[in-house]
Amino acid sequence: MRLRPNADIKPGGRVGRRNLIAYGQSLVLFVGAIGTLQIASAQNVTPVQVVAPEIDTPITEARRQAHKMFQRLTRTKVQIDDPRVKQMETLISQNQTAEAAKVATSDPLFLDVGIRDWARVISSRDRDIRTPMNDFVATVIGVVRDSDTTSAKELLTGNFTYRVNPEVIAGGVNIRQDELNDLIASNNHYSDLQARRLSPSAVLVRQSPQRVVMRNANNTPVDHPDPAGLLTSRQFQMMYTTAGTNRLAIEYSFKTFMCVSMEEWMDSSRGDDRVGRDVSRMPAGDLNTYQTTCKGCHAQMDAYRGAFAYVDFLNNRPTVNVTPVGKMNPNNPENTDFTHTDNSFRNYAFGAKNADQFGWRTGGEGVGMGDYGRALADSRGFSRCMVRHAFQNVCNRKPRAEEETMVRTIADQFEMSGYHMKRLFENVAARPECI
Amino acid sequence: MVAYQNCSPGNVETARLSSTAESSGSSGLKLEDDLKPMQTVTSESLEQSMMQLTGIQTPSNAAINALNSANSKLTASGDADTINAAMMLAIANVSGEFCLQLVDQERGVAPAQRRFFSAVDFSRGPASVTPDQRTDVMKRLTRAFSAENINPAELAYSQMMLTDFESLPRNNGASDQTETQNLMIYACSAVLSSLRASLIE
Numbered sequence: 250m251r252l253r254p255n256a257d258i259k260p261g262g263r264v265g266r267r268n269l270i271a272y273g274q275s276l277v278l279f280v281g282a283i284g285t286l287q288i289a290s291a292q293n294v295t296p297v298q299v300v301a302p303e304i305d306t307p308i309t310e311a312r313r314q315a316h317k318m319f320q321r322l323t324r325t326k327v328q329i330d331d332p333r334v335k336q337m338e339t340l341i342s343q344n345q346t347a348e349a350a351k352v353a354t355s356d357p358l359f360l361d362v363g364i365r366d367w368a369r370v371i372s373s374r375d376r377d378i379r380t381p382m383n384d385f386v387a388t389v390i391g392v393v394r395d396s397d398t399t400s401a402k403e404l405l406t407g408n409f410t411y412r413v414n415p416e417v418i419a420g421g422v423n424i425r426q427d428e429l430n431d432l433i434a435s436n437n438h439y440s441d442l443q444a445r446r447l448s449p450s451a452v453l454v455r456q457s458p459q460r461v462v463m464r465n466a467n468n469t470p471v472d473h474p475d476p477a478g479l480l481t482s483r484q485f486q487m488m489y490t491t492a493g494t495n496r497l498a499i500e501y502s503f504k505t506f507m508c509v510s511m512e513e514w515m516d517s518s519r520g521d522d523r524v525g526r527d528v529s530r531m532p533a534g535d536l537n538t539y540q541t542t543c544k545g546c547h548a549q550m551d552a553y554r555g556a557f558a559y560v561d562f563l564n565n566r567p568t569v570n571v572t573p574v575g576k577m578n579p580n581n582p583e584n585t586d587f588t589h590t591d592n593s594f595r596n597y598a599f600g601a602k603n604a605d606q607f608g609w610r611t612g613g614e615g616v617g618m619g620d621y622g623r624a625l626a627d628s629r630g631f632s633r634c635m636v637r638h639a640f641q642n643v644c645n646r647k648p649r650a651e652e653e654t655m656v657r658t659i660a661d662q663f664e665m666s667g668y669h670m671k672r673l674f675e676n677v678a679a680r681p682e683c684i
Numbered sequence: 685m686v687a688y689q690n691c692s693p694g695n696v697e698t699a700r701l702s703s704t705a706e707s708s709g710s711s712g713l714k715l716e717d718d719l720k721p722m723q724t725v726t727s728e729s730l731e732q733s734m735m736q737l738t739g740i741q742t743p744s745n746a747a748i749n750a751l752n753s754a755n756s757k758l759t760a761s762g763d764a765d766t767i768n769a770a771m772m773l774a775i776a777n778v779s780g781e782f783c784l785q786l787v788d789q790e791r792g793v794a795p796a797q798r799r800f801f802s803a804v805d806f807s808r809g810p811a812s813v814t815p816d817q818r819t820d821v822m823k824r825l826t827r828a829f830s831a832e833n834i835n836p837a838e839l840a841y842s843q844m845m846l847t848d849f850e851s852l853p854r855n856n857g858a859s860d861q862t863e864t865q866n867l868m869i870y871a872c873s874a875v876l877s878s879l880r881a882s883l884i885e
Contacts, residue, residue, distance in 0.1 A: 295732065299739035301799040302827035304820075316831055320884045326733035329831035358736075362729050378726055378760050443728075645762065645885075 293417060295361045295448040300328045311341040314684060315349060321643050322350065322678050323358035324366055346684075350675035359674075360450035364393045367642045371505050374488050374497075382443040383436050385484035387411040390449045393670040401635060401668035405506060405622035408476035413442050414454035422447070428470050433462060433483065434566040464561065464568040474569060475559070475592070477622035486560060486567035494527065494576055495557040499550045506625050507607060508634035514607075515545035516600040523552040523595060526581040526588070548597055555594040556621035592617045596624060606630060632660035632668070639674050644683035652682060727755035730775070730882065734782045737829050737876065739799065740789070747781035754778050759883075767879070776877040783872035787865050800824045801868055809860030810850050810867045818846055818871075825872055829881040846871060 308329060315337035316329050327334060333352055340349035353359055366378055368389035373380040380386075391411030392399050399407075412432065413424045424441045431437035442449065459473035459481055479485055480502060489497040500511050507514075517540065524547045532538045558573040573589040596613045598604075608629025615624060625631050636659045641647050648656050659676055666672045677683055731743060731751050743751070754774035759766040790798040791806040803817035813821075822842045826834040834842070849870050854863060875881060 294741075297735050297739060297741045299799075300828070302824045304823040304827050305833060308831075308833065313831075317885065324729050324884060325736055326881065326884060327736045328828045330827070331736075358732065362732050366726065366729060379755065 293419060293422075293447045293451045295357050295451075298327065298331055298333065300331050302328060303330045306330075309338065309342075312338040314338075315341050318346075318350060318678050318684065319353045319356075321645070321683075322353040322363055322674060323356060324363045325358045346679035347675055350678040351671075353678070354671045354675055357448055357450045360390050360394050361448050363642070363674075364390050365449060367638065371638070372484050372488075374501065381436065382439040382449075383482075383484040384410050384412070384432070384439060385479050385482045387439060387442070387449060387453055388479060388482060391453050391455055393674075394450050394453070395455070396669045396671040401663075401670045401673075402623075402626035402631070403478055405478045405480060405626040405631070406619065407478040408459055408473070409455050409457040410459055410482065411453045412438060412456050413447070413452050417452055418447075428460060429462070429468060433460060433470055434564070436483070461569050462566055464563070464570040464574070475617040475619050477618035480618050480622050481560075481567070483567055486562045490557060490560050490567070491562040492576070494525065494554070495560070495574075496550055496554055498557045499553045502621075502625065506634055507628070507630040508637045509606065509630070511546050511550070514549065514598060514603050516549060516598070516603060517541055517545040518600055519544070519548035519552075519597040521548045523555070523587055523597075524548060524585065525551050525554070525577075525579070526584050527579045528584060530584055549603075552595040552597040553621065555589050555592055556615070556618050558589045558592040560618070594621060608633075629657075629660065629664075632663050633657060635668075635670070635673060636660045636663060636677065639677040640680075640683065643674060643678050644680075648682075655680070655682060726758060726760070727751040730754065730758065730778065733882065733884075734778065734876065737881065738782050738786045740782060740785055744781060744785050747778065747785060750774075750778045750781045767883075772877070772879075775882050776873060779873045779877035779882075780869065783869045783876060786872060787868050791865065800828070800872070804864065804868060806861060806864055808864065810864045813864065813867065815843060818843060821868065821871055822875075825875040829875045830878060832880070842871070842874070845874065 312329060312334065315334045316327070316331075318341075319331075319334055319337060320326060333356060337349040337352045340346070340352070365382075365386060368386040369380040369382075370376050370378050372383060372385040372389075388407075388409075388411045389404065392401065392404055392407075403409075413426065415424065415426060418424055422445055424445065424447075425431040425437040442452070459476040460470040461473045461481070462468055462470055473481055475481070480498070485498075489495070489501050503509050503511070503514065521544050524544065528539075528543060528547050528551070530536065530539050532543060554577070555573075558577045559570045561568050561570070561574045561576070573592070577589040593616050594614065596609065596611075596615075598607060599609065599613065609624070610627045610629070611624045615621060633656055636656050637648060640656070659673070659680075662676060663669070663673045728751075731748075734747075735741065735743065754777065757770045757774040759771060786800065790801045791804075795802045795804075801821060803813075803820040805812055819839060822839060823834050826832060826838065846867060849867060850863075855866075858866070
């Protein structure tokens with residue numbers, strides 16, 4: 250029996266109206282073919298396939314391919330005689346490679362290990378696979394799990410987060426879930442999910458809307474006034490809007506969701522009317538340095554920065570203000586008259602190189618993180634970046650320069666599929682360049 | 685353990701590896717940028733892999749402690765040069781705990797219900813485990829954990845290593861039954877801790 254993932258939880262922990270079926274709460278024992286014993290899982294953990302090795306049986310090339318594909322998609326070693334691998338072998342033998350990949354993406358291991366580990370890497374500035382489970386990771390797992398009903402674009406535009414469903418947790422398993430103390434002001438909730446070794450795919454449920462604390466208010470969580478999927482997750486805000494100037498939010502949203510480093514999209518030809526007051530126009534007395542180097546990054550990045558003008562990560566929690574926070578307008582009027590008076594932003598990344606690499610579909614300006622997230626999500630750059638992530642995650646390497654056409658082709662398919670993340674991983678895993 | 689590292693194609697070697705033997709200095713092998721021989725590993729993914737390979741649903745506390753201890757030693761990048769002795773020892777430690785649990789699990793059921801040690805009489809000493817029975821065990825372990833049928837060289841080496849293990853002094857006068865269990869744990873760990881068994885290409 251499997252948890253039905255679409256029962257939304259509303260703030261305060263109330264369960265939505267759809268009935269929930271606890272995952273694996275009955276222990277069922279099957280004895281199949283000789284030597285194959287399958288035990289359904291209990292207690293919301295990732296199930297284990299119990300397999301007897303079939304010694305001296307030849308291993309076909311299709312079996313090897315199936316084995317490799319399953320392991321790469323799930324990031325988990327399994328026996329070569331595993332029934333899932335055999336099922337994929339049959340499909341591969343019939344030239345149904347994409348269908349074979351579906352066997353792997355339908356397995357809990359794909360989400361519980363494969364997607365989880367990918368999300369952990371992209372959720373941290375250091376790109377560290379050992380990053381603890383957090384709301385960013387949980388939301389990525391949830392969106393991929395719910396690919397049939399949730400577009401990947403909602404990773405940047407959605408007004409929800411994923412958390413542990415208290416209704417399906419076995420008795421005696423403690424998951425802290427106070428909204429303020431355990432989900433907003435700390436990572437306790439997700440730390441407990443990790444520490445209890447629960448299966449994320451089995452226990453996560455979507456919670457709408459996103460919740461936040463307004464700055465200078467009374468610490469009471471409210472509906473987020475400007476939700477933007479992962480961009481307004483606690484983890485992202487903690488990483489990139491703590492102190493500083495909120496420029497990291499721009500740099501790393503481009504790095505994570507457009508797959509470009511700052512160096513790759515700098516462009517000194519863009520207008521610098523929105524470059525911040527803290528950027529000297531005469532670094533070391535040299536105007537040329539500013540014009541050729543500093544402006545290359547700041548012209549575009551600072552023009553976007555206004556989207557995050559109202560946010561700050563304070564007292565271990567993401568907060569939202571109703572006017573630009575102090576760090577947005579440092580007191581250096583000698584550099585520029587420009588100040589942020591609201592959370593508007595401009596898209597100045599329309600130079601020839603960037604226009605092609607990002608493939609913008611929306612206009613050149615917006616207000617707040619929601620509009621910013623939508624601009625990124627609507628772009629071709631986002632689709633291509635998701636392809637690159639999937640390729641690197643499954644194929645153990647980045648696409649080569651000469652494979653750019655492949656990347657763009659898969660990106661087009663991804664968009665036509667409705668930004669279906671599972672299909673994306675399946676399509677990539679089935680590529681001859683990956684196998 | 686050495687025999688199961690299998691440094692032949694598929695593990696550490698990559699398709700785009702080239703030797704720069706003609707160059708002086710410390711760099712011997714030039715790896716293509718961003719080409720990882722294997723995927724990154726955390727203790728959690730290693731735990732899942734060992735669970736799936738052995739069929740153990742709930743690792744013991746000792747196994748979990750070994751996994752937690754191993755976490756910082758596992759490759760976080762997948763780069764070939766991060767596969768070092770510390771990592772291999774950590775994996776061996778974890779393997780030992782999983783194998784202990786597997787042997788305990790199997791000796792508690794009838795031989796016909798065992799997946800790996802059906803040929804072994806755990807009520808008798810290791811000398812009772814004949815070469816043919818040892819071959820059967822090694823075939824099953826290798827097929828299950830290394831996704832290969834054991835080859836003659838590996839089989840010959842494994843017979844030799846099992847014989848060598850038997851010749852070691854017993855711990856604290858361990859009984860015959862305990863020594864048979866230890867022999868099987870040793871065989872199991874040797875295969876389960878190999879690169880071929882623990883890392884994903």
